Amino acid sequence: MYNKLTIFFWLVSYFCLSSWLYAETTPPRSGTHLVQIEDGWVRAVPPQLTLTAAYMQLKNLTDQKLTLVGASTLIFTKVEMHQTVFEDNMARMVPVEKLVIAPQEIVMFKPKGLHFMLIDRQQPLTVGDTVTLTLQFEENKTQTIKLEVKEDNGKDSDHSH
């Protein structure tokens, strides 16, 4: 009786653990279209500068809320989400740890507002180059997007015309 119980215990443990291990090692869902990107670009900066910003229109294509927790790229060591805010005419950057995007909601990453800050560039970048960015969402969901390095023409910020 005792033996049977032990075997049962081990079996249960095995199944629990294996499913847990399996879940941990499952490749993240990528390639699926969680979000749609429009007008994505990376700000071209002087060659010596090792940091810049990325902007885009990001639409949640799913019927569930998505929580964006960060991004990564091989070209920069670190990617952070920041929000530029003006308080008493002071420009400040506030880190954004998580961004909840409602189903079908469009979030604007744009100059003078929400942006991805790309820190510590590892290779030269010039206008026309492509930066591959992997967006990381909660529940181990990812999506890889491509952004072109462009000069700021003032179009995306409301300072022209």
Added chain:
Amino acid sequence: MKFKVIIFGLVLGLILIGISYTLWPVLVKTKQLTDFKLTQHQGSAFTLAHLKGKWSFIFFGYTHCPDICPVTLTLLREVKQKLAPYPKYLADTQYIFISVDGQRDTPEKLAEYVNYFDPQFIGASGTEPQINVLTRQLGIVYIRQPEVTTGQYFIDHSATIVLINPQGEIAAQFRAPHTVATIVERYTKIRQPEPVKESS
């Protein structure tokens, strides 16, 4: 009796607020700057003398600022382009980027940075006390944030663009968010009644 005193006080207060409100632009307009000493991107000194005889748009920031600084310098480049139909204004207007991060923004780095936006833009910086001589006169505030990693820090800073007239006085202050149109419009309006006295 006490009630009357309170009413009198309130009315007096309102009148004073009214007077200061109407006088405010005049007061700001005539604020004469005193000398300061910074280093410009070509390595030479940058002082009050460099502002005299020209109209100067000044913006404060730092090169490690990924969003608002490039946005504002791009905007100033557009202002410069919009002034193209007024050759007279174009010739005697200068654009200055003053880094509040003298520690990292060496003249060489500043040179590359400002040249990227426009080869005619001037970059200047200095030590903290040197920078403060100017920022305090212009009401510009900046706060260095703690280091994120070694040597990596951000600076909160005023986003105001200051316009200095050829006499070295504050002529206008453009508060953020800026638009090319409003800056060009206000600037050309300020320049419209050109002083009759040419030499003074």
